[in-house]
Amino acid sequence: MINVLRPDAPPLELLRRRLGGARPLRSDDVARFGSLDPEPEIHLAGEQILVAGQEPSGVRLVAAGLLAETRALNDGRRQITALRLPGDLIGAGWSHGGCDTWALTAAQTVGATPLLGTLMDPVVRFDPLRSAWAAARREDEARMADHLVRLGRLSAHERMAHLLLELHERLLRVGLASAQGFPLPLTQEVLADVLGLSIVHVNRTLQQLRREGLLVYRSGQVTLPDRDRLTDIASYVAHADPPPRRSSTRPTLHAAFAQPHG
Amino acid sequence: MINVLRPDAPPLELLRRRLGGARPLRSDDVARFGSLDPEPEIHLAGEQILVAGQEPSGVRLVAAGLLAETRALNDGRRQITALRLPGDLIGAGWSHGGCDTWALTAAQTVGATPLLGTLMDPVVRFDPLRSAWAAARREDEARMADHLVRLGRLSAHERMAHLLLELHERLLRVGLASAQGFPLPLTQEVLADVLGLSIVHVNRTLQQLRREGLLVYRSGQVTLPDRDRLTDIASYVAHADPPPRRSSTRPTLHAAFAQPHG
DNA sequence: CGTTAGTTTGACCTGTATCAAAGCAGGTGG
DNA sequence: CCACCTGCTTTGATACAGGTCAAACTAACG
Numbered sequence: 001m002i003n004v005l006r007p008d009a010p011p012l013e014l015l016r017r018r019l020g021g022a023r024p025l026r027s028d029d030v031a032r033f034g035s036l037d038p039e040p041e042i043h044l045a046g047e048q049i050l051v052a053g054q055e056p057s058g059v060r061l062v063a064a065g066l067l068a069e070t071r072a073l074n075d076g077r078r079q080i081t082a083l084r085l086p087g088d089l090i091g092a093g094w095s096h097g098g099c100d101t102w103a104l105t106a107a108q109t110v111g112a113t114p115l116l117g118t119l120m121d122p123v124v125r126f127d128p129l130r131s132a133w134a135a136a137r138r139e140d141e142a143r144m145a146d147h148l149v150r151l152g153r154l155s156a157h158e159r160m161a162h163l164l165l166e167l168h169e170r171l172l173r174v175g176l177a178s179a180q181g182f183p184l185p186l187t188q189e190v191l192a193d194v195l196g197l198s199i200v201h202v203n204r205t206l207q208q209l210r211r212e213g214l215l216v217y218r219s220g221q222v223t224l225p226d227r228d229r230l231t232d233i234a235s236y237v238a239h240a241d242p243p244p245r246r247s248s249t250r251p252t253l254h255a256a257f258a259q260p261h262g
Numbered sequence: 263m264i265n266v267l268r269p270d271a272p273p274l275e276l277l278r279r280r281l282g283g284a285r286p287l288r289s290d291d292v293a294r295f296g297s298l299d300p301e302p303e304i305h306l307a308g309e310q311i312l313v314a315g316q317e318p319s320g321v322r323l324v325a326a327g328l329l330a331e332t333r334a335l336n337d338g339r340r341q342i343t344a345l346r347l348p349g350d351l352i353g354a355g356w357s358h359g360g361c362d363t364w365a366l367t368a369a370q371t372v373g374a375t376p377l378l379g380t381l382m383d384p385v386v387r388f389d390p391l392r393s394a395w396a397a398a399r400r401e402d403e404a405r406m407a408d409h410l411v412r413l414g415r416l417s418a419h420e421r422m423a424h425l426l427l428e429l430h431e432r433l434l435r436v437g438l439a440s441a442q443g444f445p446l447p448l449t450q451e452v453l454a455d456v457l458g459l460s461i462v463h464v465n466r467t468l469q470q471l472r473r474e475g476l477l478v479y480r481s482g483q484v485t486l487p488d489r490d491r492l493t494d495i496a497s498y499v500a501h502a503d504p505p506p507r508r509s510s511t512r513p514t515l516h517a518a519f520a521q522p523h524g
Numbered sequence: 525c526g527t528t529a530g531t532t533t534g535a536c537c538t539g540t541a542t543c544a545a546a547g548c549a550g551g552t553g554g
Numbered sequence: 555c556c557a558c559c560t561g562c563t564t565t566g567a568t569a570c571a572g573g574t575c576a577a578a579c580t581a582a583c584g
Contacts, residue, residue, distance in 0.1 A: 071411045073497050079414040081407045097404025098499070142359025144406055145343045149333045151413035152341040152458030156572070187530070196414030198573050203532060205572095235335050237360070418540070450563070460541050465564060 004105055004185050004220065006064040007086050007176055011036050011110050015061055017174050018087030019132040029128045033118045036061060037111030043103040049090070050101035056091035058113030065107025068190065069099040080194040082144070083167070087174035089116075094140070105185050139239050151196045154234070156205045159195045162234035164215070164224060169238055181216070181223035266367055266447050266482065268326040269348050269438055273298050273372050277323055279436050280349030281394040291390045295380045298323060299373030305365040311352070312363035318353035320375030327369025330452065331361040342456040344406070345429070349436035351378075356402070367447050401501050413458045416496070418467045421457045424496035426477070426486060431500055443478070443485035 007014050016030045040063055043049055049067060050056050067084035081096045083104075088094075089112065095101055116133070146166065150159050167184065171177035192202045209215035214230055216223040224230060269276050278292045302325055305311055311329060312318050329346035343358045345366075350356075351374065352363055378395070408428065412421050429446060433439035454464045471477035476492055478485040486492060 069407075071407055073411075073415065077415045079411045081410045096407040097400050099407055138359050144410075145331075145333055145358040145361055147410060148343045148406075148413060149335075149341045151410060153335065153339045189530080199530095200532085200574080201572055207532085449561090461562095462542080462564085463540055466540090469564085 005066055005086055005176060005183055006108075007174060009175060011040070011061055011063040014063065014087045014174055015112070019129065019136050023128075025128055025132055029132075030115075033129060034115040036115060037113075040108050040110040043107040043109065045103055045106050047103045048100060049103055049107075049109070050095055050099075052098050052100050056095065058111060059089050059091040059094060059116050060109040061112045062086050062088045062090060063108040063110050066104040066185065067101055067107060068104050068194075069096050069101050070193070071099055078193045079196065080190065081147070083194065085167075085170055085174065086176060089136075093137075096144075104190060142239060156195070156197055156201055157208065158234050159197070160191075160202070160205045160209060161214070161230045162236050163191075163195060164222060165227070165230055165234060165236040168222075168224060168227075169240060173240070180225070181221060183220055184217070184222045185220035266445055267328055267348055267438060268370075269436060271437060273302070273323055273325040276325065276349045276436055277374070281391065281398050285390075287390055287394055291394075292377075295391060296377040298377060299375075302370050302372040305369040305371065307365055307368050309365045310362060311365055311369075311371070312357055312361075314360050314362050318357065320373060321351050321353040321356060321378050322371040323374045324348050324350045324352060325370040325372050328366040328447065329363055329369060330366050330456075331358050331363050332455070333361055340455045341458060342452065343409070345456065347429075347432055347436065348438060351398075355399075358406075366452060404501060418457070418459055418463055419470065420496050421459070422453075422464070422467045422471060423476070423492045424498050425453075425457060426484060427489070427492055427496055427498040430484075430486060430489075431502060435502070442487070443483060445482055446479070446484045447482035 009017070012030060012035065013027065015036075016025050016027055019025060019030070041060075043065070052071075062084050064086055067088075067090065068080045069082045069084065069090075070078055070080050072078045081099055084090055084101070090101055090109070091113075143166065146162070150162050154162060168177055168182055171182045172179075176182060188202045188206070189199050191197075191206075192199045195202065197205070206215065206217060210217070214224065214226055214233075216225065230236070271279070274292060274297065275289065277298075278287050278289055281287060281292070303322075305327070314333075324346050326348055329350075329352065330342045331344045331346065331352075332340055332342050334340045343361055346352055346363070352371070353375075357363055405428065408424070412424050416424060430439055430444055433444045434441075438444060450464045450468070451461050453459075454461045457464065459467070468477065468479060472479070476486065476488055476495075478487065492498070
């Protein structure tokens with residue numbers, strides 16, 4: 001039924017891969033805390049999963065498919081603040097404030113509240129899973145900062161390259177990508193809403209990447225023939241390993257704000 | 263010494279105001295958990311406070327002055343991912359991943375690790391301070407989503423209006439703004455780096471707002487003569503009270519991503 | 525086959541960036 | 555007290571990235 005972005009592994013294993021960032025988790029590291037809800041929920045493509053303002057009841061794990069968190073303006077403009085892939089968590093503490101969550105493709109989610117609830121239990125301290133969980137949260141925030149830079153300071157090309165690399169990295173971790181590429185069943189409209197561009201310009205940007213031999217994108221399947229060059233173009237910094245991000249180039253943030261005058 | 267953006271209240275009271283969002287905290291709600299470090303730290307304008315990649319040792323409260331979290335690209339482009347005002351927290355769990363933190367003005371921070379550490383202590387459950395803390399984290403995330411929308415989908419004018427309203431709201435809460443305006447000792451370069459615009463364009467945008475009678479900005483002091491109109495222009499949604507953000511206008515996120523073809 | 529959602533193309537327009545230079549403090553040293 | 559820096563703001567001229575509009579093309583789907 002859900003045949004695209006369906007991992008080869010069961011949800012719990014997916015969560016293990018996802019949370020095991022720097023140092024992999026053993027499967028009992030995860031299982032020890034309990035299990036996921038037995039009954040997964042199925043979402044149709046285009047279905048709304050979480051509503052802005054309405055505090056979600058708990059945490060759910062994306063088991064298959066692709067979700068998006070969106071903000072919409074009255075006039076129809078829309079911004080996707082995050083794409084959620086299999087292995088990602090949504091709901092309390094994970095979804096962005098004031099955003100709706102939609103299924104971009106047919107999708108499947110399973111409840112993870114009890115499992116992640118125990119994780120917060122006081123009895124548990126200094127546990128591999130717990131620190132993995134904290135690391136995952138930190139990564140999530142760092143990716144949001146990435147997104148801010150993408151929207152604020154990168155050109156359309158750089159943005160697209162950057163996004164593709166991010167998705168590749170994330171899908172790779174949960175076993176949904178190969179070294180060369182990954183499935184990406186997205187409309188150009190969705191890409192536009194992620195990247196803060198118009199549909200038409202997304203189209204042209206994709207074409208240019210193709211012309212440059214940096215991208216093959218056919219029937220929802222992305223191939224990146226030259227990741228190094230893309231990385232270079234996008235100033236992409238991987239998050240996989242510990243992120244030793246170098247600091248600012250400009251030596252100081254020139255200050256002296258004593259008495260500006262507007 | 264630090265005379266701009268210095269609250270009239272001591273740091274602990276500042277924290278109380280800041281965390282008491284929807285329902286105000288009583289001062290002993292906060293004090294009960296301990297006190298802040300006795301020894302505040304002074305930062306010169308332009309000084310770097312936290313370095314990207316280097317996990318900060320704990321949490322600090324901004325007691326006075328203005329900080330920025332930044333990401334920089336090799337070629338000198340820079341994006342400010344967040345402005346931190348008095349009352350805000352920085353460090354573990356609060357600062358954005360992979361960002362440097364700078365003092366934009368002379369500033370003062372005080373350690374809050376022990377206080378907020380006890381807050382996470384298991385013994386404490388269902389406490390006003392704890393839920394205020396959680397709400398503050400949620401708001402922080404929502405503001406980041408705001409920022410994403412600002413950069414991705416708003417025009418220069420809308421961005422500026424939106425930012426001014428946000429700052430006003432935040433400063434108001436900690437008692438640093440009046441109903442009409444607030445101090446904003448920022449360079450146009452900094453505004454540009456927040457809004458993802460060029461310095462020159464920030465200047466022109468400010469001028470237009472002035473011409474329209476929506477903004478007075480002199481010697482680091484902002485006045486907003488017509489907040490309602492600004493709110494309208496920017497599609498600004500306040501965060502102060504519980505945020506009942508209405509959902510998308512477009513009824514569905516048209517899907518059918520079965521087999522797109524790039 | 526017609527319908528519908530998505531992609532592609534072309535022509536054109538505009539918001540914002542860039543470059544360069546001039547104005548304006550406030551701070552410093554003579 | 556003036557003259558000069560220096561950092562910031564303002565202005566003008568010009569270029570370009572990316573938006574908008576409209577229409578044609580393509581491919582699924584019933």
